[in-house]
Amino acid sequence: MNKLQAMEVFVQVVDAGGFTRAAENMQLPKATVSTLVQALELALEVKLLHRTTRHVSVTADGAAYYERCLRILSDVREAEESLSRNRANPSGRLRVDVSSGIANDLLIPALSDFFHRYPDIRVDLGCSDRPVDLIEEGVDCAIRGGNLPDSALIARRVGVLHFVTCATPAYLNQHGRPTHPNDLASHRCINYFSTKTGKTYDWDFARGDEVINIAAPACLAVNDSTAYMRAGMQGLGLVQMSSFMAESMVAAGTLEIVLADWTSTPLPINVVYPQNRHLSAKVRVFVEWVADLFLTYPQLQLQRL
Structure with missing residues (x-):
């Protein structure tokens, strides 16, 4: 044995x-x-x-x-x-889990740089908004948004998601532009619900000392960030999406921001991994690479669109 x-x-x-x-x-x-x-x-x-x-x-x-x-x-x-070359040349299979939005808009476009630096690492990238159990499912690390209730995970903050409310010009021309969060009661909205609990998330707004939480009236609810963005781009209703994802579409004129003088609660982004595992070279270099990648996007730090 x-x-x-x-x-x-x-x-x-x-x-x-x-x-x-x-x-x-x-x-x-x-x-x-x-x-x-x-x-x-x-x-x-x-x-x-x-x-x-x-x-x-x-x-x-x-x-x-x-x-x-x-x-x-x-x-x-x-x-x-x-005592080996592994520290300088990490290798092996790296299982990473990340939301579909961050995977499609941020990680995948930049992965060629990671593979250029670390050609001996093979990445298995799980892309969904489903919360995974890292230990049970054999995941080395994950990129997660929001607060982390799981104390068994070590987290490194790499960025912040800020949110804007927006819709297509065609939708706004047909239904009008809300000027106050309370106006959403007469609009069609697209909601996001938790894969784990099935609960639909409220929309929140703040302006000065005024804070409003709204159960937005939905024509559609989804549980995937990419599907959420696509539904908004199809003009199905108003969406509250990250400014990082919305930026290029707003610049192209396919989406317009409304309620621009209101802010929504930012969502912290962390790279997490189990605390009872040795931080191997392949995990360590991936975490450092992700942290450096997020630093190249000011809109994922302190700015809003």
Whole structure:
């Protein structure tokens, strides 16, 4: 038995909550994962996991051993990287999750630069607005907007999304231009709802000391940022979208900003990764690259369109 490999497999099983998911994350046969954990238990003469047909949980001894394994594996990786070319030339598969809007408008257009710098890294880019469980789904890092309730993640702030209310000229010519948020009651709006909870997000506005939250009357609700933008460009109604995404369309005249003297709550953007994992060279260079990329866009820092 390769004990280090068995320890890595055991950690993956605990993190993923089962053998099947761990095997998928490590790209190993499920039988191999099960055999390695069983061999580890035999060598230690300790039961590490409780197994049922539907669930796997860690024993008290297994929990203690898990924490030791994390430290040992982290030390091994750090030693390997310090003595190899991996620090200067990181390589391997990097699983990243990001919203479709940021992926299409920001990351994908710039990825050629990342691959030029790090040709030995392969990026698997998950593009959706669905919140993922990084540990369970084997994701190395994610770019997320909003506040982060998950304390198991380390976050690095890389930017801020500011929002504008806008619509196509054709829609505004037909339905008129709102001059106050309360005017939205007589308009058609496109809403965004949470994939996780199904809840539709309110629209918020602030001007001086006046703050207004509105459940905008919707003709359509979507749960994907790219679909949201497309619906607005089709003239289906008013949208409240990031100024970064709206900028080129406003400049081209395909969208017009309304309620320009009102602001909406900015949304922080963070790169996040699990805190119980060693920050490998490939994750570290990707996080640094993303932070530098966002700095090249002033509208993702402090400015509004």
